[in-house]
Structures are given as structure tokens and as C-alpha cells.
Amino acid sequence: MNTEAKDLARQVGQTMFAVDTASKDTMGMELVTCEPGRAVMRMTVKALHLNGHQICHGGFIFTLADSTFAFACNSYNKAAVAAGCTIEFLKPGQLGDVLMCEGVEQTLSGRHGIYDMKVSNQRGDVIALFRGKSAQIQGTVIPA
Numbered sequence: 282m283n284t285e286a287k288d289l290a291r292q293v294g295q296t297m298f299a300v301d302t303a304s305k306d307t308m309g310m311e312l313v314t315c316e317p318g319r320a321v322m323r324m325t326v327k328a329l330h331l332n333g334h335q336i337c338h339g340g341f342i343f344t345l346a347d348s349t350f351a352f353a354c355n356s357y358n359k360a361a362v363a364a365g366c367t368i369e370f371l372k373p374g375q376l377g378d379v380l381m382c383e384g385v386e387q388t389l390s391g392r393h394g395i396y397d398m399k400v401s402n403q404r405g406d407v408i409a410l411f412r413g414k415s416a417q418i419q420g421t422v423i424p425a
Contacts, residue, residue, distance in 0.1 A: 286317045290356040293422045294320065297355060304348040308341065312352060318386030318396075320352035326378045337374030345382050346398040346411035353384035353396050354415035358422050364393065366413040372406050379403040384413075392417040 294315025304310040304322070313321040324345050332338040346368060354361040374380055384398040398411035 290315050290317045293358050315352045320349050320384045322349045322382050324380050326374045342409050349382040349384040350413040359417050360420040361415040361417045364414045364416040368411040370409050372408050
């Protein structure tokens, strides 16, 4: 992986995250890294994320995975959106857990890519697995 591609991916991540009100401000996520075909995000489970069972609402776990997916599939500075996805919830997120999501490209062919996200807590327990299919659309994140 060359330095130019890494620098571009980092710039794309910073540019997207700066205006990502949903991930940054609403959810309290942090973008840890954005590399070509890969991204890592982190979120601490707070009281506002808890459901009626007092565990992290699945929708928030999904959003963490979906946001990580967005950064991974846009990392080449070709605008991409979700075309479909699935998630498997394996363990509950608890109040105070620090959830890390790593998203990795599995394949990119033409306009479509497949990306796998793994959400884990601070102990390394896998909380959820998410697979997303991306579709490139017109445009770029950073003006080309």
C-alpha cells in the first residue's frame, strides 16, 4: 500500500468525519483510522444508548458498524453508499463498554464492494458482525 493512497484515505476520513453530525455529535463516535479499504471507529456506550433491557440498543451498534462501513468504502475518494447490509448481534453492549468497530474490504469489483465489520468491546468480545455491500455513485469526497 503506497503512502499516497494512505494519505488520500486519511484526508477522506477527516473530511467526511468533520461534517458527520450523526456519527460524531449525535452518537459520540470517534474515527480512529481510515486507510484504503479499511476503517476503525470507537464509541463508548452511554446511558442514552441503553434500551429497555438496559443494554446498548441494537440500532446504535448497527449505526457504529454502518458508519465504519461508510468510511472504509469511501476511502478511495470515490463517493459510495450502502446498497445493502446484514448484521448479526452476538453479545450485548453494556453501559461503559468501549465498542471498537473494524471494517475491512473483502472485494471491490467495478462499482460494488463487499466489506465486513467486526464490533468488539474493550475485552475483545465480539458484539456484532456486519456485512455491507457498497455502490459507487458519481462524485468524490474531496474535490478531485
